Amino acid sequence: MFSVRRHFVKGISRPQSILPLLVRAMSSESYTTLNVTRPKEYVVHVEMNRPNKRNAMNGAFFSEIGTCFQKLSDDSDCRVIVLSGAGKIFTSGLDLTDLGTVIAIRENEDIDVGRKATQMRKFLTKWQEDFNQIEKCSKPVIAAIHSACVGGGVDLTSACDIRYCSEDAWFQIKEIDLGLAADLGTLQRFPKVIGNDSYARELAFTARKFYADEAKQMGFISRILPDKDSLLSAALDTAALIASKSPIAVQGTKTSMVYSRDHSVQEGLAHIGIWNQSMLQSTDMTEAAMAQMQKKEAKFSKL
Known part of the structure; x- marks a missing residue:
């Protein structure tokens, strides 16, 4: 546990609040699927960091993204957050090799369908709440999307406040191709973001890809940048401007x-x-x- 001591600042002998120190300690916690840095004053960069797995979203990722945004919401040294993906693509969506919990519930012959459904709902609600933390976070979140943004990536970015992408970006509401309806926020947030119910239904029903220019035309993206480097630079510049307010x-x-x-x-x-x-x-x-x-x-x- 932390102990509360008297802190001295260049000769000023008055007790300083321990809360900022506690928040700083929490927000600097290391993660296995995220890389969290502070490139500019009051700006935090949260980078999905599973490049060898195409930033596929596994159980650890969901837990860590929820925890990270909860902590940053209370971090007084954070005013704006930039969310990006390490490596060649933003995210390939759900990690299909990490669905052991879902399979275990579905294949459990010792419980009936009602109990299976109850367990499945608890599991899904937890993942939904992890993504909800992005929207609940008191700080604006800017998504910087390059290359592929598939499935869960659309759920994730729909919860952000501002979305920029690179010219090579493409998007796909992929879930229907996997035999399920998207259940982490896309069907609820995406139609409201773009303001066109017919368009949203077309993309959700067909699972077709749509690219940067179409994403901007429909209103999902507000800026397109030439490449990943300029994308991150623009997102960080916007974040710094917001942080100055x-x-x-x-x-x-x-x-x-x-x-x-x-x-x-x-x-x-x-x-x-x-x-x-x-x-x-x-x-x-x-x-x-x-x-x-x-x-x-x-x-x-x-x-």
Whole structure:
């Protein structure tokens, strides 16, 4: 356990909060399927890191992606997250060699179908919740997608706030080719992201590939970059720009937009009204206004 001690900062003898140290320790935890770095101030880069397996999503990945985004949501040194994939492709989707749990439940002859279904639901709900942590994360998440983004990759990126891709990127809602309906968020989020139910159904029913230009035309992608290097550079630049803004304003904006997507306009207005009755009392408004008038960059304290 951590012990709380008095911390001294260049002669200033006052106790400093231990919370940032705890959060930093948690967020620097090592992962087996992820590589987490901090390339710019207040920007965290989460890289799927199974390049030899084409970043296929196994059980460890689901657990770690959920844990990682939960921790970053509470990390005061993180204001924006960039999500990418190591190696030649973004992700090939679900790791079909790591379905032992599903097979064990399905083939268990000692329990009836109702009990099998109950166990299967618990298993699927856990994976859904792991991806939900990306949307629940208080910090904006920018997906930087190169080459293939298949199956679970569409589930994953549909939960992100902003999506950039490289010119060689292609996408596929693959599940129907495997004899199942996508169950980790694509069927729920993707139609709302692109705003075209017919288009979403076509892609889900046919499992056909669609490429960068089509993804941008339908509204799934907001920018196409020439290659992986320029893609990551652009994503990190956008992340740094967002990180320079008021964290009170940015996080409030994400919360309101996620809520309003699934509620009526009036409910969304009521929600942001309740939210801002507290947040408008922040010093960030004063800092931003003074910086505008003085034509200088605003500096905002950590949350």
